[in-house]
Amino acid sequence: MQNEQLIDHLFRHQYGKMVSILIRIFGLKNLEIIEDAVQDTFAKATIQWRKKVPENPEAWFTTAAKNRVIDLLRKLDADKNRIEKMNYSASAIAFNNLFEKEEIQDSELRMIFTACHPKLDAKDQIAFALKTIGGFSSSEIAAALLLKPETVKKRLTRAKQTVISKKINFELPVKKQLKARLHNVLEVIYLIFNEGFHSNHNKLLVRKELCGEALRLTKIILTKEEFRCGASxxxxxxxxxxxxxxxxxxxxxxxxxxxxxxxxTKWYLPLINLGTNALEKANGYPDYSTYHIEAAIAIEHIKATTFRDTNWKQILELYKQLEQHQENTIISLSIAVVLIELNQPQEAFLIIQKLEPEALEQRSYLFYGVKAKYYQCLGKKDKAISYLNVAIENVPNFAEKTYLIKKRDALLKV
Incomplete structure (x- = not known):
């Protein structure tokens, strides 16, 4: 199990790097072959590492990526001297240099901004970026975007076709396009983190490797002065x-x-301090985003020494601000939960009754869980249990299912 977790962590950490580097060498037209090559490398690790993990797993992945480059050259009938002849900027970059830290980061930045290119349909951009940068499967993308897996597959296919037909270049945006493209890039990173923080995976509720990958990508964004702004x-x-x-x-x-x-006491203080300082920097820029509001909500939870001490009134105001910027079912549910905590169940019900659980797709169980909380607040135990049962039937995650079953069983004993 430990080796599987390590492989999964490294796959998430290396996938975007490997895809980006290979695309820089072979071009976007060979994207599907490149994705197959990366998957092959991952499959190879899964088999070879069952008995023994290499002393330096990341170096193993880098070497494997280089070897796959050679395989791809053969498959594409490329000239043996092709790499020396290729130009990536004003001068040729040696093949090995592409695996240096700065060159990898440059390739990753190019990849994520390419995935958010305006020539791609707006609906396709995020799915395409989650696939190429985060290595998300179609089902994972569907869970992150609250879509059906079939819809995601269509979007990925359409995005790849557009990349070829529109001859999209593998490059960073010019200054006049930067703001719009950066907005989409940050949204992709946000979704990668969310899938790690509250995963729809059938076994794991928390996927730290995805959270770490989102943090790493954001740090790469912030290394470039032109990408620094309030939102980032x-x-x-x-x-x-x-x-x-x-x-x-x-x-x-x-x-x-x-x-x-x-x-x-298990909340990690160094990260709290880092986050608080970053929010102070964010407030020094003229632009204002939903991330400012969500970070402010997170700080309110962190400031409370106990759950009872939480400033729910302030959190309610922040959620209402968030709703003005970005109205969706998840935010509405969050507002309903806060109202219940403030002992205002009727106001919460007015919100709940307007919502459709189908809008949440694979996360519809959240709607039923909130409805159960509402009836529990009213003291209507049987109603609460019935909605918990519906939530249990719809939850895909084993840890969440276990949690909901415990809640239901505790009510049954009352």
Whole structure:
């Protein structure tokens, strides 16, 4: 199990790097072959590492990527001297140099901005970026975007076809396109983190490797002065603040621990400080984003020494601000939960009754869980249990299912 987790972590950490480097060598027209090559490398590690993990796993992946480059050259009938002849900027870059840290980061930046190219349909951009940068499967993308897997497959196919037909270049955007493209890039990173922080994976509630990957990508963005703005710093703040709580979200058996029952001494202070400082920097820029508001909500939770001490009134105001910027079912549900915590169940119900669980796709169980919380607040135990049963039927994650079953069983004993 430990080796599998290590491989999964490295795959997430290396996938975007390897795809980006190979695309820089072979071009976007060979994207499908490149993705197959990366998958082959991952499959090879899965088999070879069963008995023994290499002393330097990341170096193993880099070497494997280089070897796959040679294989691809043969498959594409490329000239043996092709690499020496290729130009990537004003001068030729030696093949080995492409695996240096700065060149890898440059390739990754090019990849994520290419995936968010305006010639791609807006609906296709995020799915395409999650696939190429995060190595997400179609089902994972579907869960992150609240879509059906079939819809995601169509979007990925359409995006790849557009890349070829529109002859999209593998490059960073010019200054006049930067703001719009950066907005989409930050959204992709945000979604990668969310899938790690509250995963739809059938076994794991928290996937730290995805959270770490999102933090790493945001740090790469912030290395470039032209990408620094209020939104990019606010996103980094949000990711740090939420990452600080990861160690308290599950127990040693990977069971879910809700915010009310988390051991707050396990919240990681260095990340909290890093996030707080990043939010201060974000507030020094003229632009304002939803990430500013979400980071402010996270700080309110962190400031509370106990769950009872939470400033729910302030959090409600922040969620209402968030709703003005970005109205969706998840935010509406969050507002309903806060209203229940403020002992305002009727106001919460007015929100709940307007929502459709189908809008949440694979996360529809959240709607039924909130409805159960509403009826429990009213003291209507049977109603609460019935909605918990519906939530249990719809939840795909084992840890979440176990958590909901415990809640239901506790009510049955009352």
């Amino acid at each position: 710093y606010a996103l980094f703040a949000l990711l740090c603040l939420n990452s600080a709580r990861l160690g308290a979200k599950v127990d040693e058996n990977f069971n879910s621990i809700d915010l009310k029952n988390q051991d707050r």
